Amino acid sequence: xxxxxxxxxxxxxxxxxxxxxxxxxxxxxxxxxxxxxxxxxxxxxxxxxxxxxxxxxxxxxxxxxxxxxxxxxxxxxxxxxxxxxxxxxxxxxxxxxxxxxxxxxxxxxxxxxxxxxxxxxxxxxxxxxxxxxxxxxxxxxxxxxxxxxxxxxxxxxxxxxxxxxxxxxxxxxxxxxxxxxxxxxxxxxxxxxxxxxxxxxxxxxxxxxxxxxxxxxxxxxxxxxxxxxxxxxxxxxxxxxxxxxxxxxxxxxxxxxxxxxxxxxxxxxxxxxxxxxxxxxxxxxxxxxxxxxxxxxxxxxxxxxxxxxxxxxxxxxxxxxxxxxxxx
Amino acid sequence: xxxxxxxxxxxxxxxxxxxxxxxxxxxxxxxxxxxxxxxxxxxxxxxxxxxxxxxxxxxxxxxxxxxxxxxxxxxxxxxxxxxxxxxxxxxxxxxxxxxxxxxxxxxxxxxxxxxxxxxxxxxxxxxxxxxxxxxxxxxxxxxxxxxxxxxxxxxxxxxxxxxxxxxxxxxxxxxxxxxxxxxxxxxxxxxxxxxxxxxxxxxxxxxxxxxxxxxxxxxxxxxxxxxxxxxxxxxxxxxxxxxxxxxxxxxxxxxxxxxxxxxxxxxxxxxxxxxxxxxxxxxxxxxxxxxxxxxxxxxxxxxxxxxxxxxxxxxxxxxxxxxxxxxx
Numbered sequence: 241x242x243x244x245x246x247x248x249x250x251x252x253x254x255x256x257x258x259x260x261x262x263x264x265x266x267x268x269x270x271x272x273x274x275x276x277x278x279x280x281x282x283x284x285x286x287x288x289x290x291x292x293x294x295x296x297x298x299x300x301x302x303x304x305x306x307x308x309x310x311x312x313x314x315x316x317x318x319x320x321x322x323x324x325x326x327x328x329x330x331x332x333x334x335x336x337x338x339x340x341x342x343x344x345x346x347x348x349x350x351x352x353x354x355x356x357x358x359x360x361x362x363x364x365x366x367x368x369x370x371x372x373x374x375x376x377x378x379x380x381x382x383x384x385x386x387x388x389x390x391x392x393x394x395x396x397x398x399x400x401x402x403x404x405x406x407x408x409x410x411x412x413x414x415x416x417x418x419x420x421x422x423x424x425x426x427x428x429x430x431x432x433x434x435x436x437x438x439x440x441x442x443x444x445x446x447x448x449x450x451x452x453x454x455x456x457x458x459x460x461x462x463x464x465x466x467x468x469x470x471x472x473x474x475x476x477x478x479x480x481x482x483x484x485x486x487x488x489x490x491x492x493x494x495x496x497x498x499x500x501x502x503x504x505x506x507x508x509x510x511x512x513x514x515x516x517x518x519x520x521x522x523x524x525x526x527x528x529x530x531x532x533x534x535x536x537x538x539x540x541x542x543x544x545x546x547x548x549x550x551x552x553x554x555x556x557x558x559x560x561x562x563x564x565x566x567x568x
Numbered sequence: 569x570x571x572x573x574x575x576x577x578x579x580x581x582x583x584x585x586x587x588x589x590x591x592x593x594x595x596x597x598x599x600x601x602x603x604x605x606x607x608x609x610x611x612x613x614x615x616x617x618x619x620x621x622x623x624x625x626x627x628x629x630x631x632x633x634x635x636x637x638x639x640x641x642x643x644x645x646x647x648x649x650x651x652x653x654x655x656x657x658x659x660x661x662x663x664x665x666x667x668x669x670x671x672x673x674x675x676x677x678x679x680x681x682x683x684x685x686x687x688x689x690x691x692x693x694x695x696x697x698x699x700x701x702x703x704x705x706x707x708x709x710x711x712x713x714x715x716x717x718x719x720x721x722x723x724x725x726x727x728x729x730x731x732x733x734x735x736x737x738x739x740x741x742x743x744x745x746x747x748x749x750x751x752x753x754x755x756x757x758x759x760x761x762x763x764x765x766x767x768x769x770x771x772x773x774x775x776x777x778x779x780x781x782x783x784x785x786x787x788x789x790x791x792x793x794x795x796x797x798x799x800x801x802x803x804x805x806x807x808x809x810x811x812x813x814x815x816x817x818x819x820x821x822x823x824x825x826x827x828x829x830x831x832x833x834x835x836x837x838x839x840x841x842x843x844x845x846x847x848x849x850x851x852x853x854x855x856x857x858x859x860x861x862x863x864x865x866x867x868x869x870x871x872x873x874x875x876x877x878x879x880x881x882x883x884x885x886x887x888x889x890x891x892x893x894x895x896x
Contacts, residue, residue, distance in 0.1 A: 466831025503794025
């Protein structure tokens with residue numbers, strides 16, 4: 241039985257706009273193999289008319305086969321699950337959205353099936369906060385698997401959790417007893433990219449060098465005179481010789497993250513705060529949260545595979561006990 | 569004497585980073601002629617090493633001559649004054665900065681002289697708020713002439729005035745009885761340019777169409793959940809069919825301007841609020857100020873020439889009475 245548990249049990253993909261990851265998991269959800277084929281939605285659909293459904297299907301099937309066709313061939317009975325933009329209107333097929341408040345234990349009918357030459361891929365739907373007349377809603381695709389995976393990592397996943405997923409478009413998710421109540425996207429990461437690639441701050445900066453103290457100074461500034469003024473502040477600091485041009489990036493990062501945290505951190509009852517992302521971003525957000533007296537639980541591992549495994553189990557796509565019993 | 573007052577009395581230039589304007593003024597400061605030669609600092613110094621002082625002098629003299637050499641030749645005794653980046657370290661010569669609080673009546677020694685083949689150009693120094701250790705200061709160059717010109721346009725220029733100069737880098741200037749106490753730059757205009765040129769919102773938008781209602785909705789949103797979240801909000805509104813993709817630009821403009829005004833408008837004793845800029849920007853800022861119960865005085869004319877005239881008079885560069893007497 242111990243050996244049997246190491247046999248492949250699930251092929252899982254997180255297939256986003258610009259990146260793709262594929263995992264081969266064993267029969268109890270441990271990672272056997274991982275790949276980063278770098279064939280996101282944009283690369284997959286390059287050169288084809290995305291409105292042409294048939295052309296799109298062919299392109300996605302080819303990209304899927306190139307990512308993990310050998311796994312599918314070697315293990316034809318192992319189910320396949322995928323989350324992310326692959327399930328969007330420009331994806332392989334539209335897996336739709338589930339509307340919040342949404343339970344994180346998906347029902348068996350939640351997944352959308354698309355056929356490939358040797359079987360089926362099960363697409364995970366996104367989550368949606370509907371817009372009111374003047375309060376914009378929000379959508380996520382792929383992060384739902386990260387949310388499930390991150391909560392799994394908690395010893396005690398009950399009660400209110402504020403989950404922070406920092407990135408190009410950071411997500412702040414409010415969860416109560418395994419149910420997503422709401423979420424908000426803050427585009428701080430994208431603004432950082434735009435500001436440091438072009439414009440006056442890009443011209444003020446030189447080749448960046450890590451400067452934790454400049455980041456801390458940005459953190460303080462980002463809570464004061466408004467974002468559009470504090471961002472510009474990096475320039476006079478450089479002109480006055482009080483900020484190294486090589487530290488402008490870290491200063492700007494501090495200003496943006498402080499602004500985001502000050503507005504997104506719930507002012508009442510944030511519950512447990514769970515921070516999940518790359519090591520560098522987690523370190524930055526941890527310091528910004530500390531300024532509000534919040535000590536988050538930090539997860540720097542990639543939790544999407546764990547989430548996809550849980551979805552596969554709860555939707556009946558994978559029956560760990562049943563399959564293991566076959567091998568006893 | 570009436571005819572004499574229409575004779576040329578001053579050649580004035582506002583010579584910024586990307587644009588240049590030249591005015592021929594008469595002996596009482598009225599505009600006889602205006603040109604927009606579009607030879608800003610960047611175009612003037614293109615292809616030369618700005619660290620090479622001699623090459624820079626030659627480039628500026630050539631650009632100056634091309635802009636208004638005919639005026640100088642025809643009126644060799646008329647003084648010449650220039651403000652803006654032409655007086656920066658990368659300009660024709662460094663005219664330095666005056667530190668706030670600064671009186672707007674310049675002394676005779678405030679101007680820096682540079683020679684050209686037929687005479688002298690008088691450069692106006694900028695204004696500077698020095699940086700403290702963690703409170704960035706600020707600098708302006710050229711706007712000091714606009715400040716003086718805008719205050720001149722007031723019937724009653726005494727007391728506290730909050731002067732707003734909206735643009736790529738908007739300036740909020742606090743003036744008390746003709747003295748600049750402080751100022752702050754907000755880079756809302758630059759952020760608008762970056763966000764609508766590239767990134768997720770640029771991809772969400774289509775060819776913009778003026779939509780005052782979308783702007784008003786952005787104004788409301790820009791005061792709520794933080795700038796980085798409210799900006800992203802345009803996208804779910806479009807996805808949910810609640811915002812026309814052609815109106816994304818106006819929505820984003822509303823979010824940015826509301827954020828700027830909410831943070832820059834003094835919460836106590838703003839005094840009289842004077843708004844000075846293009847007609848379109850003034851209309852937008854007027855609506856954002858109205859949300860705070862503020863009705864500004866609006867100036868959509870170009871006030872830089874008026875300010876340069878006043879500087880020329882207060883520094884003794886131009887003696888209206890003396891010159892007019894010569895012609896009596």
